[in-house]
Amino acid sequence: MNIREVIKTVNHMQADGVIEGYAIGGAVGATFYLEPAATLDVDIFVVFKPEPGSRIVTPQRIHDYLVTRGGRIEREYVVVAGWPVQFLPPVSPLVEEALSQAVEKDVAGVPARVFTAEHLAAIALQTGRAKDKARLLQFVEAGVLDPARFQAILSQHELIAAWQRFEQQFLQ
Amino acid sequence: MTFDLAKILKSKRESRQQLAARPIAEKLAMLDALRERALAIQQSSRPAMESGVLHEKPAPYRGGKVEG
Numbered sequence: 001m002n003i004r005e006v007i008k009t010v011n012h013m014q015a016d017g018v019i020e021g022y023a024i025g026g027a028v029g030a031t032f033y034l035e036p037a038a039t040l041d042v043d044i045f046v047v048f049k050p051e052p053g054s055r056i057v058t059p060q061r062i063h064d065y066l067v068t069r070g071g072r073i074e075r076e077y078v079v080v081a082g083w084p085v086q087f088l089p090p091v092s093p094l095v096e097e098a099l100s101q102a103v104e105k106d107v108a109g110v111p112a113r114v115f116t117a118e119h120l121a122a123i124a125l126q127t128g129r130a131k132d133k134a135r136l137l138q139f140v141e142a143g144v145l146d147p148a149r150f151q152a153i154l155s156q157h158e159l160i161a162a163w164q165r166f167e168q169q170f171l172q
Numbered sequence: 173m174t175f176d177l178a179k180i181l182k183s184k185r186e187s188r189q190q191l192a193a194r195p196i197a198e199k200l201a202m203l204d205a206l207r208e209r210a211l212a213i214q215q216s217s218r219p220a221m222e223s224g225v226l227h228e229k230p231a232p233y234r235g236g237k238v239e240g
Contacts, residue, residue, distance in 0.1 A: 003200040035191035038206040108197035
């Protein structure tokens with residue numbers, strides 16, 4: 001059970017041309033900026049490559065690639081190095097932007113592409129479950145957000161009103 | 173040892189800051205350990221479960237305005 005192995009595998013998958021790019025999001029992405037918090041899966045956002053000769057984009061190539069290397073399909077997850085990994089397409093302009101502006105981090109010699117803290121916080125605000133709000137509060141309290149950058153993202157993605165409600169609810 | 177809530181909260185905040193400042197490889201290893209514990213707890217409470225994998229409900233990542 002080893003997230004670093006998951007990251008290595010995804011890097012190989014990118015080098016082998018199965019995906020064009022990726023970035024780690026969710027709780028594992030947040031761990032790059034905050035204290036670790038228990039999570040049950042790894043969310044990896046990917047730029048899918050269409051099948052050769054087709055415009056249809058599916059995760060089938062990813063699944064095939066990982067299964068031939070010891071991965072196992074479990075519902076919407078692929079289990080890699082003991083972790084259920086979910087490969088997600090960028091389903092909103094915010095996530096698309098987060099993917100394109102992801103940053104590279106070093107995990108003891110293994111490069112990992114991760115969403116910025118500001119994008120992770122904005123996605124948590126947009127997703128809006130209780131645990132997302134808790135994570136957003138962690139980002140705020142940890143002081144890891146660049147205020148100008150965060151505000152620009154909120155403005156760009158029409159999240160200012162949601163942020164004001166969050167501020168009223170939790171920060172006043 | 174203290175029962176001063178302000179001191180307790182300050183101490184907790186400092187602990188969280190120290191954890192957050194650890195090297196990322198160490199923090200990811202902590203996630204591995206946390207997950208192993210969660211699996212062990214689940215397996216001991218549900219020995220006849222079908223799968224050894226715990227799942228979370230996927231996040232409803234979505235576009236557009238937030239209403240709530």
